Amino acid sequence: MSSKYLKIVEEIKNQLTDGTLVAGSKLPSVRQLSEKFCCSKNTVIKAYSELEKEHLVYAIPQSGYYIVNEFNISANDHTIIDFLSAGPDINLIPYIEFQHCLNQAIEKYKKDIFTYSDHQGFHSLRTEIVKNLQNSQVFTEPDRVVIVSGSQQAIHLLAALPFPNGKKNILIEQPTYFGMIESLQIHQITTFGVELSMNGIDLDRLEYIFKNNDIKFFYIIPRFHNPLGHSYTNNEKKKIVELANKYDVYIVEDDFLGELDRDKKSDPLFSFDTSGRVIYIKSFSKVFLPGLRIAGVVLPTIMIKNFLRYKFSADFNSSVLSQGALDIYLKSGMYNSHLKKIKEVYFNKLQLLKSSCEELLPQDTYFTKPDSGFYLSIYLPENVSAKKLALLLSEELILIDDTDRMFLAEYKKDNLIRLCISQVQNHQIKFGVEKIAQTIALLKNKKNYFHNHTSLI
Template identity: 45%
Template sequence: MNKYTSIVDYIRNLAQEKKIKTGQKLPSIRSLADKFQCSKLTVIRAYKELEQDHFIYSVPKSGYYLVSKHKEEDLSKSNIYFSTVLPDMNILPYDEFHHCLDQAMEKYKMHLFSYGETRGLPSLIETLRKHLQNYQVFCKPTQIVVTSGSQQAVSILTNLQFPNGKNTILVENPTYDRMIKSLQLHSVRTIGIDRNFHGIDLNRLERIFQEEDIKFFYIVPRFHNPIGSSYSMDEKKEILRLAQKYDVYILEDDYLSDLDTDSRNDPIYSLDTSDRVIYLKTFSKILLPGLRIAAVVLPEILAPQFLTYKQWTDIHTSILPQGALDIYINNGMFKRSVTRLRRIYENRMDYLKSICNNFNREVLDANIPHTGFFLSMKSPKPIQYDVILPELARKGIILKDIRESYLEKNREMNLIKISISKTDNQQIKDGMLSIYNYFLNQ
């Protein structure tokens, strides 16, 4: 029996023998790591599985607690979670990356006794420079900074003074909900441009660029969260042309580039000849979300100021995840894992498409990409989310409230967001049919 399974069994036995009670705090991650002589990641994995089984629950900055019997019975394992943005833990390369972490502990042990480079581990920077070329992102090592997740990069960029001297940030509406929350936290003036199944109105974009003092345009060109669609190359070229014309920077969040099966679908960064695009690449969605590691490729003029901000906020990103990622990419594990994940998510989306092809579009119109995590469905009438989401939850269908992805929460909306990141084909079939039948009978 491996240590991860031993920890799961240990916690379950503690509860069964009533050595821990409902609502009681569980042993800390550190204490279990010491007890079982394993890494903290192994303990976290065990706790996450118990949490997914609704056996325990977590309280941020506090710890893990035992779920009450009543609550455990209410939260059925049969629930279908179309709400999560986390990848499927059953297909993520935990064991392989754990091996790389062990290697990194040995290889980079001397780095742990001092502060690291603010930019990132030098060997990883060079590895990323070469690796990014697979996405048609060609840059100098001095343009790359490793950050503690993509949100840290966004936070720093929000606070930076850009060469264009502008202060307003433009986002697609809807957009990634954490981006909205981050901008609100920083009290930054933010405006939106509507994005639907067909993209954005480029004439409207030009008017905004012309009339507003747009510092940068935050954009998710590929597998948009929450819409699901991608921009065509012609649309990317026009967005870039307008940004160059009106002195606007583009923050390109390419979070799921690894799942794309279209080799011609290059990022906006690959088209940029004027140092106008900031390229953001997270590794959490295809590795382990808890690692919090990302890379940002900056225009040379922004790099020094960005590094200063990062140095005084966290000094440097944790060495061990950086070292493990460096090993993971260089030994070929990354490529093999991505090939497998790409096949899995493409198959899931194909299967979902076969289900939705039988839907009446006047009931629900589905916008389904060729792969990725997200898709959206449009109702011909405004959706009463406060009614529909709880009713579907009682049927075991858990959806995320898409209103969180809009700047204006009180506007009429008719979209439902679906994530298939953690669902298998049977859950996709059962869940999508339940949602469709619910709207059919309204």
Template identity: 40%
Template sequence: MKKYEIIAESLQRWIQEKLQQQGPQQWMDKGIKLPAVRVLAEQYQCSVSTAIRAYQWLEQRHLVYAVPQSGYYAVQNGVGAEDVDWKEPLDFASAAPDPRVFPYSDFRHCVDQAMENNQAELFLYGTEHGLPSLIHLLQRQFADYQVFAPAEQFFITSGVQQALAVLALMAFPNGKRQVLVELPSYHLMPSLLEGLNVPVTGVRRTLEGLDWESLERQFSEGDIKFFYVMPRFHNPLGTSMTLAEKKRLIKLAERYDVYLVEDDYLADLEENTKQDPLFSYDTKGRVIYLKSYSKILFPGLRIGVAVLPAALALSFGGHKKMLDIDTSVLSQAALEVYIRNGMFAHHGKVIRSRYAARMQKVHEQLAADPEFRPFATAPRTGGEHTVLPLAGNMPLGVLLSRLEERGVIAGTTERYYPQGTKQDKMLRLNISNVPKQRIGEGMRIIREEIVKLQSGNVK
């Protein structure tokens, strides 16, 4: 065993001893700071580079993380492993982030630091753009997503939902009123538009992609103000557009004077560095870019970001200020500390790694039974979810009930289609709350119950 591995294993044992001494609650309150690199080198009579390599070895396994100008800390979920002894139902329906891997103590520290650093701002109303220091930080972060824009085109919103409401209400330079959505799409979007009395229409998107003929017809003949679209990890299908499809969509938007609202809500789960957002190919100011922090952190943070073309920024800011003056300064300040300290980058790496490993297990199960049609036709997606296409006569209610009896909770795509529209019958499987070691078991149960219902065995 190499020297750095011996040091790393010794640190792992030390962390576990500290946990047992302090107890989990004290650990959550205080956290565990690890020895400085030079101290570690002196302790183990090794070079500084060997000590650094030991920490890097632990960091690659999500057991520690580095905070710039502060040092290394133990990850709260320090064992870094999945839950082998998971006893609860296998929940393939929940789309919430995995609470078992959220670093509560880290974020609590950020909230405390935000309150200390931003005392004055807490007693003032902010600007319609958001906390300036956070926006400048997001400019650098968004460059990693290939989203480049000046600070005045960034807006911090109370979740992406608020950004969508503002966009639906405000006038656009094209003078049009109707909003086009994908079918299926984000399940709250149609009801949001109807509640705001904004006319809405839809275009079908299947596992094969958009209905391009219908899309161009509606762009050319309709009164389409903007098209709300999820190019990456579509919800609920899980599929992503190809580069050719993204460029084709932008060309159509330019030709027919339509804006595109890109909801990139799972950008942080992208592993393919060549998968850039629609925004990165826009040269004519046609794309509005939306990003949420609900999936990578937690929904209660209520932080979304909108990047507007210059021609829309003034109107968007005015409408947003009318709705809520400013997004929570405390949430913004806490997120700023979390990003600036390097915690967000580390947490994103952990989540990305875990979700990718879980999706790989799903793909392995799908590939293991090529004769089973739902598995054979399921898309091999990234992100956090995929779908299983089902026969039109499959009794979904019965299937869900039988799965639940066997400890598996699954969802369907029904709520993602507005009432009265054509629906494709599918199970929606989300892996964010299913341990990797149990995915095979869950997929086996799902297959067995589908087969029984297909064969008419409904006892």
């Protein structure tokens, strides 16, 4: 493919993302773009043709190319502003590229992908994942990687799986990913929590829990935490691994957004592990294709046989067609190019969200300040309910998460909301935060009015 053709496609997608181009906008003529990019008219026509296939633009004979009406997402119309959903930005999903990989996989691996396959996963894909993980400072070998049907399957199986330490209970951060809590409740596993803030966890408290509560494993999201956006320092990660070794506790490291980290010196807990206690989960859902349902788990050798037994009882093996297509996508180098693009987009969105919160939120409202990732959380004033706030905002077509499902019963709070930036467009962010700020003020004033008047009775 021509690099200039790709640049044209990328520029138009970027203008859609940042709101420069809106529904009905007429695009530059073929001649204008050929002059701008110093390329042939055929290159421009090919770029527009690919954008048509993705239903982003349409052509009117004798007139030119236009943005399709589906992209009419002005903050002043009745479009939903979605701070709730956490899938990848739909404008960044590489549909066409991956379609080519699916077609190639059918042709290249047809003898493998339509029959029963290795329960551990397509070997070629495991090899590519190992190569990819080296960029995240995870050094392992294909024999220690198991392909699963998404990271949710991995944590669900691990929750039920007997571990070599013979222990039964599980420790999680509070708050944490709701899918983990759901799995623990379904399996009826005794679960402990350790409170997390943007200052991290209390390591002395962590040691006490490790020492006294028969902990099988500690489930941790080390970078761009869901829902807070928190990231641990390397020193904290090292200390956590040391405590796990000291008290015979395993660690399940869900590093699902680790590839968005801009700090090249930031390492996963896995890199500090010298005794095979860290289980590393590599997901492709949030940064690539959520519907792919493919993830990799790096396991201690001693646990692989038993994990595969549990995996077999769940679904025999994960989709081999998806595995073959992902293998080709990784081999092609397209995945690294995709990551480079989305890292910049999500970083810019989060900076815009933080600056909007700084400017617009009431003074007694506090928000987390992650460097990158998907999530930012807001701590509400004492007398403002997260559930009521979410309900009122939904009536204004602004969706947020009240985080109730992210807490164990004994840790539940009604003063925390989560905002996710992946589904909102840049031009929607400030408007959305302004509406959130106004609704917080409304609820706060109502509570104060009620309290002041009842105190006079």
